[in-house]
Amino acid sequence: MKKLGIYVHIPFCRQKCSYCDFYSVNWNDESENKYVAAVLNEIKGYKDRLNGQYVADSVFFGGGTPTIIKPESLYKIMEVLRDLIEVNKNSEISMEANPNTLTFEKLREYREIGINRLSIGVQSLNDDILKKIGRVHDSRQAIESIDRAKSAGFSNINTDVMFNIPGQEVSDIEDTISRLIERNIEHISFYSLKLEKGTPMYALEKNNKIVMPDEEYEREMYYAGRSLMERNNFLQYEISNFSKNGFECRHNLKYWSQDEYIGLGPSAHSFMDGVRYSNPADLKMYCVSGFNRIVHERMNYEDLMFEYIMLRLRLSEGVDIHEFNSRFSTDFIKIYQEQISHLGKNNLIELSDGHIKLTEKGMDISNYVFEKFMQ
Ligand SMILES: C[S@@+](CC[C@H](N)C(=O)[O-])C[C@H]1O[C@@H](n2cnc3c(N)ncnc32)[C@H](O)[C@@H]1O
Ligand code: SF4
Numbered sequence: 001m002k003k004l005g006i007y008v009h010i011p012f013c014r015q016k017c018s019y020c021d022f023y024s025v026n027w028n029d030e031s032e033n034k035y036v037a038a039v040l041n042e043i044k045g046y047k048d049r050l051n052g053q054y055v056a057d058s059v060f061f062g063g064g065t066p067t068i069i070k071p072e073s074l075y076k077i078m079e080v081l082r083d084l085i086e087v088n089k090n091s092e093i094s095m096e097a098n099p100n101t102l103t104f105e106k107l108r109e110y111r112e113i114g115i116n117r118l119s120i121g122v123q124s125l126n127d128d129i130l131k132k133i134g135r136v137h138d139s140r141q142a143i144e145s146i147d148r149a150k151s152a153g154f155s156n157i158n159t160d161v162m163f164n165i166p167g168q169e170v171s172d173i174e175d176t177i178s179r180l181i182e183r184n185i186e187h188i189s190f191y192s193l194k195l196e197k198g199t200p201m202y203a204l205e206k207n208n209k210i211v212m213p214d215e216e217y218e219r220e221m222y223y224a225g226r227s228l229m230e231r232n233n234f235l236q237y238e239i240s241n242f243s244k245n246g247f248e249c250r251h252n253l254k255y256w257s258q259d260e261y262i263g264l265g266p267s268a269h270s271f272m273d274g275v276r277y278s279n280p281a282d283l284k285m286y287c288v289s290g291f292n293r294i295v296h297e298r299m300n301y302e303d304l305m306f307e308y309i310m311l312r313l314r315l316s317e318g319v320d321i322h323e324f325n326s327r328f329s330t331d332f333i334k335i336y337q338e339q340i341s342h343l344g345k346n347n348l349i350e351l352s353d354g355h356i357k358l359t360e361k362g363m364d365i366s367n368y369v370f371e372k373f374m375q
Contacts, residue, residue: 004054004085005254008039008077009265010066011283014100018134018204019162021196023267023281024064031283035265036073038287042264042279043080049272054260056087058251060094061115067101071109078113092117092156092250099145100137107152117249118149119158119189125176129165133201146183156247158187163221165193166210170224177225181232186247190225190240192218219364239314239363256311258304274299301328310370313349318357332356339372 012027012035025031059081061074074095081087094117095110102120110118124130125139137145142159149157159180163173180188195202195212204210213221226236234242238256241249254261262270267281275298279286299307305328312319324332333340340356343349348362348369362369 001055001086002053002260003057004050005058005060005251005259005261006056006081006085007060007062007251007261007263007268008066009263009268009279010061010063010069011035011266012063012068013065014068014098015134015136018132018200019193019196021199022064025283027065027068032069032073034287035283036069036076039077039264040080043077043084046084046262050085054085056081056085056091058092058094058254058261059087060251062096064096065098065101066095067097067106071106071113074110074115075113087114094119094249094251096121097145097149098137099142102145102148104148104152107149107154111153116154117156117158118154119160119187119249120145120149122146122159122176122180123162124165124168124172125179126168126172129168129172132167133162133165143179143183146180146185150184156187157185158189158243158249159185160189160191161225162191162193163225164213164218166212168213168221170221173221173225174228177228178232181229181234187241187243187249188229188234190222190229190242192222192240235316237316239366253315256315258308258311274304304328305330306374309373313356313358313362313366313369316357318355321354321356336373339375343369343372 009023011024012032013024014027016024059078066074078087078093087093093113093115095115096119098121120142121135122142123133123135125142127138130138146157146159161173161176161180177188177190193212195205201210205212226242229242230236233244235245236242237248238252241252243249251261258271260272262272263278266279266283266286269276269278278294280294308324308327309319312324319332321332324330340349340351343362344351346361347359348365349356350359351357358366358369
C-alpha cells in the first residue's frame with residue numbers, strides 16, 4: 001500500500017491578521033455547514049481515484065483557523081475520511097489552532113476525534129507586537145492555551161513564532177522563545193515575516209507608515225532565536241523548524257520529501273502521480289460547483305528533480321544522494337558536478353555521509369543556492 005498525507009483546509013478566521021494572505025473568510029454557522037457538506041462530497045469523490053491503493057499516515061487540519069468550527073464538524077470530516085481510506089493507527093493527526101478559540105472542552109473533544117498534535121499560533125509574547133499585527137489574542141491567552149492543551153492530554157505541541165516584525169527586538173524574540181520552552185512544548189516553527197501583496201501590512205510599508213527591519217537585523221533575530229532553541233535541545237531539522245528529538249512534523253516532512261498528499265477544501269494543493277493541482281481559493285465557488293480543480297502541468301522529469309533538490313535542501317538532512325539516484329535513475333554527482341564544485345568552494349553546501357546539505361551560510365542565501373541547481 002502506498003502512503004498518503006491528507007491536508008484539510010478550514011477557510012475561516014475570526015479576524016484577518018494584517019500580514020496574512022492564507023485563504024480565509026469570516027466564519028458564520030451557515031457557511032460552516034455549507035463548507036462541511038462540500039468537503040464531505042470532495043472526500044467521497046476520491047473513492048475511485050484512491051482505489052484502495054493507499055493508506056493515510058498523516059492528516060493535517062490547517063487554515064484559516066480550524067479551531068473555529070464545531071468539533072462535531074471535524075468529527076464528521078474524520079469519519080468520512082476513515083470511510084474513504086484506512087488511517088494508520090500511528091498516524092500524526094495535526095490541527096492548527098488560534099489561542100483565543102481553545103477551550104478545555106474543545107481540546108478534550110479534539111483528543112477524542114483522534115487529533116494528537118496541535119500547532120498553536122502564538123507569534124509573539126509581546127502584547128504590543130500582537131496588537132500591531134492584528135492578532136485576536138494576548139500573550140496571557142497564548143500561554144494559558146498551551147497549558148490547557150497539556151492538561152487535556154496533548155503531548156505533541158508546536159507553537160508558531162514570527163520574527164522580522166517592525167519594532168520587534170532581539171530581546172523580544174529571546175523572551176518569547178524562552179517562555180515557550182518553559183511551557184515544555186515539543187516543536188517551534190520560527191517564521192520570518194514576509195510582506196505579502198494585498199495584505200494591510202504590505203500597504204502600510206508601501207506608504208511608509210511602517211519600516212521593516214533591515215536585512216542584517218532580520219538575520220540577527222534569526223540567529224538569536226536559533227541559538228536559544230539549540231541550547232535547549234530543539235534541533236533544527238528545516239530552515240524554519242525546530243523540534244525535540246523525534247517530534248519533527250511528519251506531515252510537513254512529506255512536502256519536503258516530494259511524497260504524495262491530497263489537499264481538501266478551497267485553496268488546498270495536492271500532489272499525486274507526479275501532478276500538482278489545487279482547488280480554487282473561493283469558498284462560494286467550492287461549495288457550489290464542487291471541485292473544478294486547477295491542474296498545474298504534469299511535472300516533467302527535470303522539474304521533479306529540481307523541485308526535489310530544492311525541497312530537500314531546506315531540510316538539515318539535505319539530499320540523500322543514494323536515494324536521489326534511485327528515485328530518478330541518475331547520478332547526482334555527475335549531473336550537478338559544476339554546481340557542487342562552485343557552491344562547495346563558496347562554503348554554501350557541504351557533502352557529508354552521502355548527503356549534500358546547506359551550510360549555515362548557504363541557509364542564509366538559500367534562494368541563490370536553489371537557483372544554481374536550476375541552471
Ligand atoms: C496558516 S497560519 C495558521 C495558524 C492560525 N490560524 C493562527 O494564526 O493562529 C500558519 C502560520 O503561518 C505564519 N504566517 C502567516 N503569514 C505569514 C507571513 N506573511 N510571513 C511569515 N509567516 C506567516 C504564522 O506564524 C501562522 O501562525
Ligand atoms: S495568521 Fe492565522 S488567524 Fe491570522 S489571518 Fe492567517 S490564518 Fe487567520
